[in-house]
Amino acid sequence: MTMIIDINTYIGHWPFRKLTHNTPLQLGCIMDNAGIDLMCVSNLNSIFYRNSQDGNKELFKQIQSSEIYKDRFLPFAIINPAYPAWEKDFLQCIDNFGMKGLELYPYYHNYRLTDRAAVELIKLATQKGIPVHLPCALENHRQRHWLDVKEDITADSVKGMLSLCPDADIIISNGQTARMYEELQPIISERKGKVYFDFSRVNAIDAAFDSLIHSIGTEHIVFGSAMPFQYIDTQMVKLHFSKLVQNDKDNIMYKNLQELLNL
């Protein structure tokens, strides 16, 4: 079976709906069943703690607790650039904890991606060779809890940042991939940094799915499940019916992320 690297998984507590499989052990089990080899993982607690770094420390500690976790989980740091000491926290995550990516939640942490601190953080990540993961949403807005936020990341909220940070490698997951790509394509083509999308919300199988993947280019597509928020089999079904050639499938299932994360 082809190797799979998943860009979008979580551990930690979600305050708005009961999640199962949100510990490293449970997440690892369900990923084993699905044939996922490596998981980029962040801690939901980093979104909701005032001090996000406490969540990053929890994530680091949990992954360190088992050799299996160290082999399978690729931790991503959730940093809030609107909160003091973000630079120190980010450097600790990368230099001391060995985290592989930066993950941003402007809609929960109440800033815009074009704010000065956010741009500085993304540029710092780029200097360190660290990609930036932007999950567009965690739950579909139609069923969000009344205390949850109303916003998602959209093409409009990304455009300015892509221009201000032209060297940054960006991964956009769990969004309206086709529409976002169409709107961002003119900017993407002029940048040095790469932009990747997942297909978790692409609602098509067979030729329609393959056609969309080809139109974006398999060099720009990565696998993302949004586990434990969503059933992973929804993504597997798309790959099952896809008639992409193996090399294209390899790109989207692992090669692009392998290269991006220097694995």
Next chain:
Amino acid sequence: MKDIQEKMYLLKNNKVVNWHEHVWLKQGTGELNENGCHKLVRDAKLAYMDYLVCSTPISGGSPNPEETKICNDAVAKAMKLYPETIKGMAFINPGYTKEALYEIDRCVKGLGMIGIKLYNHYFASDPVIYPIIEKCIELDIPVLFHAGKLMSRPESQPYLSNGEHFAMLANKYPEAVIIHGHIGGGGDWLWSLKAMADSPNVFTDISGSVHDSGIIESTYEMMGADRMLFGTDMSFPSSLGKILGSDIPEQDKIKILNNPKFEKYLERGV
């Protein structure tokens, strides 16, 4: 560990009835979009679906009897194109009571449709629905309602029914067979499940683009497999992923794929 190919045997080796699908009109015409219909059936066969129960609803405004007739004639055309696969549900607007009752007769007795489809023109608990439900009871056919509890932009569908409306209707007509459309159609599915859990004549199909983990397990826990129906509503990967990925017994997945309680309706459509 089963990979997705092995999991697909669940559909390949069992009868699969898709209780929530649509065929559409060619844009700007009153004719069936035959290419869309061909693609739908092709995709369905690829995923081992045996039957597609289809309707052609109009979502906006308040469609008049002529418009609903055009929709239903398109469904009848699809049924003729694929008599072994496509079963029809008659779309009606309950606001036109007399015409709606006539249209139900025309579609069920004349065109061989097996149920009716209601959209979001009235709440399921609105008295305007009552004569329609009484007609469905008389003909012994199910009624499939567009549904959801929208947490964002509820004003976009002001008369969208959620589980509470279904429970009220079921309480008034315990002999009716009422299907809550697409539990994964977007909205607070837990709200609706809790509200209609104790209404035994309310069923739900699992279709819709939402594939939140736990949605199938919660539906199973609160309503039971006997009250669940497989469906896709234009969302094949999500609907397949939900049923394949859920942690419920395989025998109950098989029951959901072809709920025995609903088999008599399929036979009637032959």
